[in-house]
Amino acid sequence: MQKIAAELRHRELTQEIYNIGDEVAEYIEHLLEAVRDWDSELTHDCLAEFEEILSDARRDSRQIVGELLGLRQALTSGVRAGILSATAAAGAKLIEPELLDAPSLDELFPLTSPVNVTGLSEALNARTELVVEHLGELVAWVLDQTKLVAGNLDAVSLPHLYARVGTHVNATVEGWLHTVADAHPSYARGMRGNHTPEFLAERARIDAVVARVSAKRAQRGAAS
Structure with missing residues (x-):
């Protein structure tokens, strides 16, 4: 029973x-959806x-x-019975993406001087x-690294990741x-609204459901 409980807990934690x-x-x-909609x-x-x-994830x-490390160590004794490996499937650390920051964007898509409307539009759109x-x-890097660690705890430190x-x-x-x-707020405002973030609609739907449930509870409470 203890071994079964440990295996179940192992699955839950994984x-x-x-x-x-x-x-x-x-x-x-x-964040991707907010940027795509130019919503500062x-x-x-x-x-x-x-x-x-x-912060919570770390x-x-x-x-x-x-x-999990404690559970896997405890269950390693069952390897001969084919129960669990201490490190599960081996994996290689995935290549970390290059850093993309403000200087990179300025360098990749510089604004010509003097600035004209066409040049400004092309640079800001490209950025x-x-x-x-x-x-x-x-997003893909996080998901791939997570899958890697779930199979091999030694692959990478999740808090460090x-x-x-x-x-x-x-x-x-x-x-x-x-x-x-923030550098060109007028242009950003003009571009906003063409790609409304999907997660906002989902949040609105959930809020509406919560509001309806709360209203029904309030009605039942008033009736009683």
Whole structure:
């Protein structure tokens, strides 16, 4: 019974690793959608949310990996019976994406002097497109690394991974804000609204459901 309980707990914790990675990736996607819609205010808000989620991810992953290592060590005695390997499937550390920040965006898509409307539009559009693409690559990197660690705890330190993810995401998003949205607010406002973030609609739907449930409870309470 103890071995069965340990194996069940092992599965639960492994799933928790996936859940943490999914949540971090989801909030990067929120930033991606906010940038794609040229929404500076929403991007600032999403960045603050992301930093909170990342802090939780680093703390929770440290605890989960610690418990998993203990469980795998305890269950290693069952290897001869084909129960569990201490490191599971072997994997190689994935290549870390290059850092994309404000200086990179300025260098890749410089503004000509004197600035003209066409040159400004082309540079800002190109910077935004690259940032959106890069955030998508960071999402894939997080998910791939999470899958790797779930199979092999020795592949990479999850708390360290999430610290690096934070460095990349902050540099990229703040780079976009500095070189595009905050630097040229009038242009950004004019571009806003063509790609309404999907996660906002989902949040509105959930809020509406919660409001309806609360209203029904209030009605039942008043009737009683």
